[in-house]
Amino acid sequence: MKGAPDVVVVGGGAAGLLAAGTAAAAGARVLLLEKNSETGKKLKIAGQGRCNITNAGDIRDFPAHYPGGGNFLHSAFRRLDNEGLRHFFAALGVATKIERGGRVFPLSDDAAEVVRALRAYARAGGVETETERRVERLALAPGDRASRPRVSGVYVAGETGLRTAGATIIATGGAAFPGTGSTGDGYALGAAAGHTLVPPRPALVPLRATADWLGAVQGLSLRNVRAALWVGGRRVQEEFGEMIFAHFGLSGPIILLLSRAAVGALEEGAEAVVRINLKPALTAEQTARRLDRDLAQNGKKHLRHALLLLLPRRLVPVLIALAGLEPERQAAGLTREERRRLAELLQDLPLRLTGHLGFSAAVVTAGGINLKEVDPATMASKCADGLFWAGEVLDVDGVTGGYNLQAAFSTAFVAGQAAAARKSGV
Ligand SMILES: Cc1cc2nc3c(=O)[nH]c(=O)nc-3n(C[C@H](O)[C@H](O)[C@H](O)COP(=O)(O)OP(=O)(O)OC[C@H]3O[C@@H](n4cnc5c(N)ncnc54)[C@H](O)[C@@H]3O)c2cc1C
Structure with a gap:
């Protein structure tokens, strides 16, 4: 690019690609700097390679789906909502479909198509993309207001000169799944410009648990179960759906949903327990009756056979052992107290949490640049001009x-337009 760009975008992920394309479409000369050898690395693996780009639910209900920052997003959603995003992609040739739970995917089931479309959008607007360019520092100059500096460009690792720009958009992602390039660089860039950080923590992350029986059920997935997170003896969250046992502990959709609160509790040193209800459709009484019936009807069988009607095969010996029983006991011979213990376990199988798999396995980062320091209507920094x-x-x-992804795209749209409106030196 000859001369300085109006806007430099740091990071070519979901947000960076859309912000760059939007700024260019608004008439700005845009330079996109990405540290990987290609843009959109995380997008390509999103949604297990199918890329769940947004949700088809009512946009007014969206903020409630963000445990962090939902209210901040109101004005960004007004500017680019889920319908707008689907139209945007349709115009780029990416038709979409709606699946269970309102999840929106490209019709092709191919995340790479989404990446190609975003790259084409940026290219069409004249965005110049440079890969293998890691931004390591912001150039800070005295601003118009003494209290706040102006960002006049960026320094790229291994280069001597400064890349000047009228406006700089930081879209470096969080710290989750760092193998895709999001290694938390933006936090240090922000801190140098005067921002504070809400400490980043892994969210939507598998949880570690201790139980000597986990090895026996690893890989077993359960549907239509309820899992509740208890912290310090208090139930704090409950989710219904699918989960999976792993050698290290627990994973699967409902566990990921519990993980944000679980990670917070664990990091504060609190006792955190996941209690699994294997029969959530039944009341305690109905469960006890159902167990009694199964044991009576299979009275001559061994307990381990009699319970197969109620439980997945691999869980049967686990519950029998936890109830302190012998698998070879005759089903009809259980005492009332023994049946009560089994019935209770069917609806309350506890697992004490010991940790989580960390950023390397997290889908998203909770925490990050403090929202109090960012204008939600423009995504402009309140700490530094031009940022x-x-x-x-x-x-x-x-x-x-x-x-x-909807949050990434909506905030990027707003930032792209606002940065372009600033133009070089304005
Ligand atoms: C496995 C997985 C699956 C997911 N699936 C979904 C899904 O289906 N739907 C959904 O809504 N969300 C999904 N997410 C979350 C979603 O992908 C992210 O929230 C989203 O990608 C964030 O976009 P971003 O542009 O802010 O960051 P990223 O997409 O992480 O992009 C940041 C970019 O900045 C670059 N970068 C970082 N530092 C620098 C630097 N110093 N200089 C230059 N470049 C830099 C990185 O290399 C990277 O390319 C998934 C996440 C994971 C990990």
């Missing part, structure tokens, strides 16, 4: 279902 934020680097995190 804008977009995407997961902000203290925003949503649940699963397309909410994280």
